[in-house]
Amino acid sequence: GQQLNQSPQSMFIQEGEDVSMNCTSSSIFNTWLWYKQDPGEGPVLLIALYKAGELTSNGRLTAQFGITRKDSFLNISASIPSDVGIYFCAGQLGDYKLSFGAGTTVTVRA
Amino acid sequence: DAGVIQSPRHEVTEMGQEVTLRCKPISGHDYLFWYRQTMMRGLELLIYFNNNVPIDDSGMPEDRFSAKMPNASFSTLKIQPSEPRDSAVYFCASSPQGAEAFFGQGTRLTVV
Numbered sequence: 001g002q003q004l005n006q007s008p009q010s011m012f013i014q015e016g017e018d019v020s021m022n023c024t025s026s027s028i029f030n031t032w033l034w035y036k037q038d039p040g041e042g043p044v045l046l047i048a049l050y051k052a053g054e055l056t057s058n059g060r061l062t063a064q065f066g067i068t069r070k071d072s073f074l075n076i077s078a079s080i081p082s083d084v085g086i087y088f089c090a091g092q093l094g095d096y097k098l099s100f101g102a103g104t105t106v107t108v109r110a
Numbered sequence: 111d112a113g114v115i116q117s118p119r120h121e122v123t124e125m126g127q128e129v130t131l132r133c134k135p136i137s138g139h140d141y142l143f144w145y146r147q148t149m150m151r152g153l154e155l156l157i158y159f160n161n162n163v164p165i166d167d168s169g170m171p172e173d174r175f176s177a178k179m180p181n182a183s184f185s186t187l188k189i190q191p192s193e194p195r196d197s198a199v200y201f202c203a204s205s206p207q208g209a210e211a212f213f214g215q216g217t218r219l220t221v222v
Contacts, residue, residue, distance in 0.1 A: 031209050033209075033210065033211075035213075040215075041215055041216070042114075042201050042203075042213030042214050042215050042216050043153075043201075043213045044213070045210055045211070045212060048209065048210050050209075088153065092209060095166070096141060096158060096160075096165075096205070096208035096209070097155050097158065097166065098143075098155065098211060100152055100153040101152075102152050103152065
């Protein structure tokens, strides 16, 4: 499948901070999805984006579908301890197969 | 809604044994996906079904892997014979339209 480059690979957050992560691809996608995975659990869908340029919010989360259709970003505002986990981007071209990024691991700064 | 239900949550088996993983998708979802997650390769799609029919099994690693969906509320992923390199977390996911997939809690498989 298409390769997605997700960055950063990991990040530390302090409560109250805004954090940002992104995903890029050499191929275009029709749909971008963002998931969060907690230890021992399956990925949980956070936000789905269907149109180039679309900006969508879900509570403190905001995600955008890049104009070129080859990238997307996810912002978390005013982070809280339960935001820790692994965030995955996923792209879909139209055959219902999702290509996943390698994930961004978010941990709390000690 | 109970979400996607997978069983067992954990499975430890000896090399060469048959392993069967089970999945109950969300009621009304027409698409069912099987994924495998490993540290090395991340999340990989193995196979997906639409209305109980296998559509794309190009991700199935070998003939040792097979998947069935006898009805809209049940699917199995079978590995026979199992090998240590099959150790991974296997996820089932379902979707109403194919785009937004909802994942189960996964089955952690360890083959010794």
